[in-house]
Amino acid sequence: MNIVHQPQTTPSNYPPENLSPDQLHSILTQIKDYQTNHGSLLKVIGSETPHSVHLQPVSTSVFPTVFSRRLFNEAVDDLQLIYNELYCKLAEDVEWLYAVTGPLRRTEPLVDALWHVYEEIQRRRQDYGSQYIEQKIHAGVFRSDYMLHVRSDTTIDSDDEEDENWTQNLCLKQVEFNSYSCAGGCHADKVAGMHRFLARRGLYDFASSSEDPEEQSINIRILPSSLPQNNTINGIASVLASAHKTYGSKPFSSKASHIAVLMVVQPNNFNIADERPIEYALWNWIDGEPIPTYRIEWQQILHHTQLTPTGELLFFPPENGDSTITQPVEISVIYHRAGYEPHEYSEDINGKEIRTRLEVSRAIKCPSILGHITTIKSVQQALTGPGALERWLTKEKAGRIRGTFVEICSLGDFMSSAKNPIKDEELAENYILKPASLEGGGNNIYGADIPAFLKTMSPEGSEKSAYILMERIRSPLNVYGMLMSSSRGVTADEVVSEFGVFGGCLWERKESSSEQDKCQVIMNRVIGWSFKTKEVTVDEMSVVKGYGCFDTPYLVD
Amino acid sequence: MNIVHQPQTTPSNYPPENLSPDQLHSILTQIKDYQTNHGSLLKVIGSETPHSVHLQPVSTSVFPTVFSRRLFNEAVDDLQLIYNELYCKLAEDVEWLYAVTGPLRRTEPLVDALWHVYEEIQRRRQDYGSQYIEQKIHAGVFRSDYMLHVRSDTTIDSDDEEDENWTQNLCLKQVEFNSYSCAGGCHADKVAGMHRFLARRGLYDFASSSEDPEEQSINIRILPSSLPQNNTINGIASVLASAHKTYGSKPFSSKASHIAVLMVVQPNNFNIADERPIEYALWNWIDGEPIPTYRIEWQQILHHTQLTPTGELLFFPPENGDSTITQPVEISVIYHRAGYEPHEYSEDINGKEIRTRLEVSRAIKCPSILGHITTIKSVQQALTGPGALERWLTKEKAGRIRGTFVEICSLGDFMSSAKNPIKDEELAENYILKPASLEGGGNNIYGADIPAFLKTMSPEGSEKSAYILMERIRSPLNVYGMLMSSSRGVTADEVVSEFGVFGGCLWERKESSSEQDKCQVIMNRVIGWSFKTKEVTVDEMSVVKGYGCFDTPYLVD
Known part of the structure; x- marks a missing residue:
């Protein structure tokens, strides 16, 4: 008898414990080789020379980890659009943001730097003549992170492994909301592609012999339909593409040769495989013309950019050589993947001026300085206050996302x-x-x-x-997984996962008498997700340290 | 004045010598990052553990190297189809092949092993009953390698840098013809994609200031149209897909669950990025159904395969675990990427039996044992003999390819x-x-x-x-290039390139009274190319040693 075990509940014998050495070797080899061929890699820190670099696979789960299909859909289909709307509106509510985060300026250099930049921008804009054009449209690539939570009215019974409906007692609780420089999207995309491929490839079909003649061959099979597709790379690119199109069809400055997206990055990032795919996606943009996309390291910005009197940001790509000869590029969209660490705003690199120049320009910022400020943890805290959400959201929407708060x-x-x-x-x-x-x-x-x-x-x-x-979020017990990382090897243990949903937005600042009503959302989309898993015995989800592993949710009902 | 220098002849100032450190840094970084993200990598030998591996970029040219457009087209549009036809026919002309290569058996263990296998197959086929079905269709993935050659009636004048028509005095000369386990196709595909991307990205647009006011800004620009597209990965997959379809639509053996391609590989190959993409292409085959493709290491074949009495090759994938439970797969096509070294046929691993089992099976071999034997160098030598080619080719075709012989x-x-x-x-x-x-x-x-x-x-x-x-082939002088490799760094020097054209064939052995007329060509295609460049001062083209670098021809008229 041949039973395909397509679980409706958490499979108690998953991942299988009786893998032969041949099977495990084959799966691990296929994972390493897939990662090699698809750039699911990290640079080995300190290994880069002008002509070479060493790379190693990013930490990943060997088997997709079970997750509730209902809650996956809830986060993607429902919650994210409300969160997107909320954070767009927060990003134009300067009064509220300052009330919540301003008090931190005294002790927190990063918070102080961001508000300093904000204030400086207001001064500069007034210094400019009437010819200066303020960019009132902003973009956002957000990520809301959740973990599964056992409702507090439920008893956690560690012996109840055969619970038929383990997902029924679970809900989503938000770990954090990121509105600035959200990472992990490219890795999540590639690892999901890998797990789906391995499932299609039959690597997650397991046979085990049984004493019981009725069940002489019980198979476990993960169908690719249980592993959701992930197109986060194109999703992030699509937000930047929309912003680029919104900016205009050609340069406003007569000096510039063309318009382009500018990705601002940290120097010597070993996690290049989480950045470059977005550039490639835009250069290869199929939904219309290719979108030129350049890349500049944070500390090089002042040297390679100029502002025109009307506010256009001109960029001189380092690869084009002598800037006295070549024509600059006009930047349509600034995509921030740097500028989130206090030292980046230090005096020695003139860090506040770097951010100010970008921010005051006519380019669409992804996101704006206020959009950045919404990512501060005390904002997340303030939103949990009684009635706080109703400042921007309908009662119904507020109720929906309040359910995810701890x-x-x-x-x-x-x-x-x-x-x-x-x-x-x-x-x-x-x-x-x-x-x-x-x-x-x-x-x-x-x-x-x-x-x-x-x-x-x-x-x-x-x-x-x-x-x-x-x-602390009360994660469900008895979820097992097998993880592999360069630093920690292969481990099979009880695990806990973090599910992040990527949202993409465009919004415009409107004149209005009330602070909470100055934002008009132009675009609001769900653009992807990430899924990371660690052993329960480890606190941190850090992928870099080899604790957190990119993963794909194995959706069960 | 702004001149785009789109060269009709070899550009004398190419690659540009006046790159700023910023420009060079940017180009090298983009190359390393592209290779990282697209799997243009080699495993660092000795670095692999069960859970990790170190990788480094494969050697590559920094700039595409100039090559004659006329000769590129001649090799691709014209010569390859004749070479394909010739080698299909050679592979069924056992009498001629034995006359040419048989004498080497005494001194050459590999040649002796291949003929031993051939003879053993003939014996086994007779031992089988009438139920045994011989596979008379064979497949080939070939590669013919050329270098540019200065015609002997031409004086090489090293001072004549301004020669307006340097390609006119050049012709193609064949370095060798490979009919077995041709490598490099996947790397060539990826590196060509990289150079085309970098050109589109504007990295090969150079401005230089000049004293001459008429030429104040001379630009060099490599347009992507000067860099030919390369789809060798899909090309190789397409040959295997055609062979798979030719084999049948479902298993002949009732024991098997489905039919699949089997790629036979050497153990622990550090050059995995030149093999896996072909598997991925077949599993993701878009022109019809996905084509299941498995992979087995040479020395594991006897343990994981069985022959049925009718000749079907049953395969038990190592990843499926216990072969007493799981259903085997029936192999439609055997794609050889191993079995070309003498030690692979040694007694201790029962090497001749490995090859014999594969060869005697009903699967379509890519290629057959005789197809393999055609790759022996003395065959290439014998073909240069007076009138030799006319045994299989028309006078006109023979004349065309004889022009490429040294x-x-x-x-x-x-x-x-x-x-x-x-x-x-x-x-x-x-x-x-x-x-x-x-x-x-x-x-x-x-x-x-x-x-x-x-x-x-x-x-x-x-x-x-x-x-x-x-x-020795007399390569043209004054072709310059810039190469980068992990072992040898970045070098700018006079270079020489090797151009390989990939051909794909299916042919069938027919009954005929004459030996040279037993082959009917069913499919004959050009499926891709590779291009490798080294410094002229180095003899070997070895990519592994960092001498040869994957490259893209920069086609000039």
Whole structure:
């Protein structure tokens, strides 16, 4: 008897434990070779010379990890468009943003730098003559990250492995919202393509013999239809393409030869495979003409750009040589993949001037400086306040996304509380301490480490305002996976995944008497997703450190 | 004044010498990043572990190297179809092949192994009952390699840099013809895609200031139209797809689940990026259904295959685990990328049995054992004999390809000659000594090294029959290039290129009274090309050693 086990629930024998060495070797080899041939790679840090570089595969799951189909669809079909709308509107609500993040300027250099740039832009715009043209249209490539959460009215029963409906008790909880320089989209696209290929290739078809004559051959088979398609590379490119088209069809400046997208990047990025595919997609843009796309390192911007009196940003590509001879390019869209670290705004590289020049220009910014400020953690915290969302959203929409919030507090809120996780290690287990100004998991303090960490701080509390406390998400138990990374090898263990949905927007600043009504959304799309998995015993989702692995959700009902 | 220099002749200032460090850095970075993202890579030997591997870019030219458009077209549009026809016919002319290569069996283990396999197949076929079905259709993926040659009636004038018509005095001369396990097609495809992208990207547009006010800005621009497209990956896949379709639409054996192509490879190949893309192309085959394609290492074949009494080759993919449970696959086409080295036929791995099992099966072989034997160097030599080609080709076709031959002799021919390059170092300069049984440049002895090498041999001459002497091709002077490789860095020097044309064929063995008339060509196509460039001061074209670099011809009239 030959049964194809196409699970409606979490498969208890997945990934299979009885792989032969031949099978495992074959799967691992196919993964490494696929990654080699499709650029699912990282540069080995320190290996690059003018003529060569060493590369290694990015961390990836060996098997796609189970995830709820219902919640995947909810995030993609429903939540993301509301989140996109919210963050477009936040990005034009300067009054509210300043109220929430302004207090951090005193302790947080990055927050201070961003507001400094904002203020400088307002001054410059007034200095310009009447000929200066302000760009009122902005673009965004956002990513909202979720984890599966066991509803608090559900008992977690670790012995209940045969639970037929494990996804029913689950909901999505937001880890964070990123509105600036969202990474991982290209890797997620390639790894999903890989898992879908390997499934089509039959590598996830498993046979196992059984004592029971009725089940002499039980097969597990992951059908490619259980693995969602991922076109995030083209998705991100499509936002930039739309912005490019919105800018105009030809240069406004008579000096420029053509218009182009400019991708601003950090120097010597070892994660080039998460950036270049977007350039290639635009140069190969099939939905119309190819879209010229250039790339400049953050600290080289002042040397290679000029502003015209009317605000156009002229760019002199380094590869074109002598800028006294060659014609510049007029930049239509600035796509930020740098400028999110405090040192990038330091005096020695004139960092605030770099950002100011880009920001004051007529180019469409992806995103604007205010769009950037929305990514600060204290914004996420403020949105959890009672009635906060209704400032921009209908009650119905507000309700939908409020369901994805966990409790987020400032440390001050807890100081006066009886239940104080700051001092109580047992209570602290339910929390994560995150910097209020930064995104990303690398700077977090987890659970029981919180009280000891806080003791290192001065008692007056100015440092403490730089942190928020976030309730820990209760991930479902008994989800197993097999992960491989260059630094940590192959591991088979209980795992937890993070699901990110990419959104793409264009919006325009309108004149209005009320602050919360100055944004008109022009375009609002879901453009892709990413899915990362780590062992439950590890706190960080860092891919660079080999903890987090790019993955594909294996959707089950 | 702005002149676009689209050269009709060899551009004397190409590649440009006055690149700024910024320009060169940008071009080299774009090349490395493109190669990273498109799998134009080699595994670093010794770096692979179960969970990781290090990769580095394959050697490549920084700038496309000039080549004659007329001769490119001649090789692709004209010569290759004749060469394809010739080698299909050779591969069924066992009498002639044995006369030419049989004498090498005594000294050459590889030649002896191939004929041993051929003879064993004849015996086995007779042992089978009447139910056995012989596969009479064979496939070939060939590659004919050429270099530019200055006609001998032309004076080479090294000072004549301004020669307006340098391509007029050039013709193509064949370096070798490969009919077995032709490599380089995937790399050539990717590197051509890269150079075309970089041209489109504007990286080969150069401006230089001039003292002359009339030419204040002279631009060089390589238009993508000067760089031919290369679709060799799909080209090779298309031959296998045609063979697969020719085999049948479903398994002949009731035991098998489906039919599939089997790619036979060497173990632990660091050059995986030249093999895997063909598998991916077949699994993603868009011209019809996906074509299942498996891969097996040479020494694992006996363990993972079975022959049915009627001759079908059943394959048990290692990734499917326990072969007592899973259904085998029936192999439609065997694509050889292994079995070309003497040690692969050794007793300890039962190598002759490996090849015999594949060969006796009903699968279509790409190519057959006789097709393999045609790649022996002494065949190339024999074809240069007076009237030799007319055994299979019309006088007109024979004349066309005879024009690409250089003088090839056995050492014996020279022993009695007054002009004996074997002893005379000056004469030896005009020759290359090549093993009569092997293909590939790694085993050659060049020019002045020949006399000393021959002195190491025994006087009776049995070893000497293992070598042929080939006239050296007189490459045009003053072709410059810039090359980059992981092992040798970036070099700018005078260069020489080798142009290979890929052909794809299907043919059928017919009953006929005459040996030379037993082949009916079913399909004859040109499926791609490769182009490799090295410094003139280096003899070998080895890409692995970093001498030869994948390149794209920059076609000039």
